[in-house]
Amino acid sequence: MTKHLQRDLDAVYHDLLSMSTVVEEMIDQAALALIERQYELAAKVIAADEAVDRREVKIEEECLKILALHQPVAIDLRRIASVIKINNDLERIADLAVNVAQRSLSLDEFLQFPVPQKVSRMVSLVTQMVRGSLDAFVNLDTSAAKRIMSMDQTIDELNVEVIGELQALMQDAPNLVVPALHCFSASRHIERIGDHATNIAEDVVYLVAGDIVRHKSIESRMH
């Protein structure tokens, strides 16, 4: 890899990690808005989305410039293709954080509604998954990526338990149907954040495995 390509790749990785930091904060704030009813945070999350959209466009432009300028091949080319996809995932995760923030605002009229405790455990896990998947990508760390993929099952199980609690609430008290549905949606959005982090982790495994496959095919051609 040339020095210039290395420098430009480092820059785009830096921007991607920095975007991820913003997105993780959005998830945390949306969760606090939902669980601890800190509504002013919901407005912050909704306002932050535009800056994330701009970051996404900037990162994609950087990727296209790297492709046009350095014409990378093999693993470097795969890395850039992964950045394009991960960038897209991060932007969607930000959208989901906005959706959670919006649901928290809809719960505003239902101050006494008990948001299930497990939602807060889900949020803490998906935030770790987002950060972990980005780190696994930057370090090409397949084991870390696989750990993240396995966390997704825990999220899904927690989501099922949350839905169970909400179902019971709705069956007992029809006046709780509306807030429970808002909460149900929020829980689903959080679960989908986990899905996106899992997609990123899968990309990492594929990126590393794809490279091995490529090497193998080159070796086999040489024999």
Next chain:
Amino acid sequence: MTKHLQRDLDAVYHDLLSMSTVVEEMIDQAALALIERQYELAAKVIAADEAVDRREVKIEEECLKILALHQPVAIDLRRIASVIKINNDLERIADLAVNVAQRSLSLDEFLQFPVPQKVSRMVSLVTQMVRGSLDAFVNLDTSAAKRIMSMDQTIDELNVEVIGELQALMQDAPNLVVPALHCFSASRHIERIGDHATNIAEDVVYLVAGDIVRHKSIESRMH
């Protein structure tokens, strides 16, 4: 553009449209499973997902080959970057069709549950949006892309109406809470298919506009 690049681009577009045809069929079948209780179709949708995953990998590999081999620039480079993203969207749409199929199976125990009529209108719209967004991409048709983006609002409105109907059902009959939640999830999945089609349409607008911006900046440098 060289003849070889044109040929390889045509091939990848062909594969993308063919994948889209499969994915659209999955949406239709999942919808029939849900609305008309044709459960055997749900199994078909779930089984079809693996082939879509393989298509996704193949298309991404084609894109990487084109980048490495032809080192396209400008609009051709943007096109390939868009294919990478759209390919990803189509795979997620297939996952959502699988989710709808799974919800339809969960409704199996609740044969008398009335799935709101509007769900079927939503499905018909999102299938049009998926096909339309792909056609808009292949033809770089910004007006068609914008029409698709405007359809998303109708989907969101229908989804809100469906949720309203389900809320009313649950408030009136606690024994309908469980099937109504399955239906609620299915409706959300369908709405998200619309979101993905909208993302594809937005890519088209950005692809065409980005090109104009690029031309403008070249012109301004020339003056």
